Amino acid sequence: GQQLNQNPQSMFIQEGEDVSMNCTSSSIFNTWLWYKQDPGEGPVLLIALYKAGELTSNGRLTAQFGITRKDSFLNISASIPSDVGIYFCAGQNTGTASKLTFGTGTRLQVTL
């Protein structure tokens, strides 16, 4: 099935550093969402974006809905050890079928 491309695939960073990741698609979406998945658990919604160009924050997390509607970005400031996990972007469209199309994931590891 279709998947969105996320970059980077994985990253090691030091505690306190800022993190940036992005997600790109060949098709447009009306909604972009960012999820975090911890081992053995389901994805947890972090941020939802509903409008092209929108910039939304949730604590240390900031996400942007790209102007072209084909991409989105997630930034994490001042990373802490509990930020470790896999971050997935997901695109969603209007209509009766509102399934999410997920990105390939960015695995984040934080070192002290």
Added chain:
Amino acid sequence: DSGVTQTPKHLITATGQRVTLRCSPRSGDLSVYWYQQSLDQGLQFLIQYYNGEERAKGNILERFSAQQFPDLHSELNLSSLELGDSALYFCASSVTGVLSPLHFGNGTRLTVT
């Protein structure tokens, strides 16, 4: 806690067998989605139900089927199981099914031996 409940948490079975995975959506959510996640892979959409009716279908195998009951809980049936069906199966729910964020359960880990 997302409010989405999946049972069982773990399931180990043999090839050729049939299993049923169960999902209870969040209170008030009418739409239920099933996703498959293989080892170190992303989440692949299988099927969506809205208020008891099938609404969208992804790359769901013919050996797999699902339904949503009047009380809105859903079941995913996997039959003639193969080794490659081993994966995490997630259920998610949303309010209206249209531009509503999905909230995921903690999944059922299926191991086919």
